Amino acid sequence: MAPKNKSPASQKVIAASPKVMATDGSSPAPKRQHKADAKVATAPAKPRPVTRIQREKQDIILEAALEVFSVHGFRGATIDQIAEVAGMSKPNLLYYFPKKEEIHRRLMSELLVTWLAPLEEMRADGDPFVEIRSYIRRKLEMARDFPRQSRLFANEMLRGAPHIIDMLEVDLKALVEEKAQVLLTWMDQGKISRTDPYHLIFSIWATTQHYADFDVQVRAILGKGRGGEGRFEDAARYLEQLFLHGLTPRPKG
Amino acid sequence: MAPKNKSPASQKVIAASPKVMATDGSSPAPKRQHKADAKVATAPAKPRPVTRIQREKQDIILEAALEVFSVHGFRGATIDQIAEVAGMSKPNLLYYFPKKEEIHRRLMSELLVTWLAPLEEMRADGDPFVEIRSYIRRKLEMARDFPRQSRLFANEMLRGAPHIIDMLEVDLKALVEEKAQVLLTWMDQGKISRTDPYHLIFSIWATTQHYADFDVQVRAILGKGRGGEGRFEDAARYLEQLFLHGLTPRPKG
DNA sequence: CAGATTTTTGACCAGTTGGAAAAATGTTAG
């Protein structure tokens, strides 16, 4: 496997998700305009000022924002903090993201995409146990490799998900319903134990993300000995046993 | 300007935990002193009123603080917000808790006690399945009845638990180690499947608290139909199956 | 290279924040 993680690698995480550009449509055109310059009727020939520098700086900012937002939440984080982590002045940061909320929105929409990817990969035509096992693995790897994203997500949930509630109710719900259907099919076929597919998915989310969101607690309890890097391997083994053993249909006895 | 009563039921939540009174060093109410005996040289006796009113107001403040801290976290919450929810002016609130941090600290230390109680109740001399099942039930009930406490705890974890890391590494760790030992004994006796007791406990925490911390997500996915009050019953049934079925030792064959 | 454009910076602002001080208003024991 790839027992590597750490900050430098995770740097690209968010940007490395060119999948869908969800509901954000922010044209970062920091074009300075005078009041007199009203919008032209049809502006199709809008030059895209997305220069190299702009993209780089935006990535740096988003990375810094991830660092701060994931710890303090939206309200608790300050632009100054983010700017400092990003190594630039506050006005300079605001040149790229005129609003604090905009940074967060970008982060959230990009996050959702990467966050749902593992579940999307669960194939109906695969072997149930292999698929579920792989899904758990992938989720656990994300908790290990991208803990900040996990915490960012958790922070948003705790607040009631004001910025992404729509996406949850539409995209996420649809995806989960689809996969729940897959699980139900497997159950009907007797391939896995009959149980509630929704709560099954919830429990996989909960158990895997726990190792990112409650990392401090996990470490504190496991201590120096077992709290090291190996804890994810232990967790993987345990969760596999919990879910697969639990799902194994037992011959009536 | 009428301070509006919020949820009267939830008002007493924290105070309603008469369990242990932990680490908060509220010494047994020193009566009011007259100046006569106040001037004793060796009197380190701080004037600690703790009148009835004080206790009432403090409870109101703590309740309001729970409401706000559990949503916005420590940094994101403001004293003004808390004061408004508590139905008093900011300076008035500061009269009872001179520091914002102090409110949070109180909340956290009281929380830890109630939060660990369910695990403490898991008896080594009981039937393993009954004990584990009861533990899961209790934790789930707490997620259902005291979701704000759960979120307060989660918020603290996400930040790295700066205010309670010590307690985690000492009290919590000791408790978990004790109970892990109990679980190991049961495993040795062949009463439950052999597995990692620490991660087993983690997974119970994760799955149960999920229904409080990620409540928005759960509701969004289950929709109006199954997202109602019944979701906790469904969750209880599911989790019971997951853990107990998963732990049932199967006759080898 | 000049000129145009993009990026960065420093000064600044209005509103919010945690908190201090003190005056004003209860409350209560004697």
Added chain:
DNA sequence: CTAACATTTTTCCAACTGGTCAAAAATCTG
């Protein structure tokens, strides 16, 4: 009733907040 103490309110403040703006600096054009 009244002094002593408890509580509340009013006023204030310095630091911080998200954000603006024009000018300076850097970069990109031809």
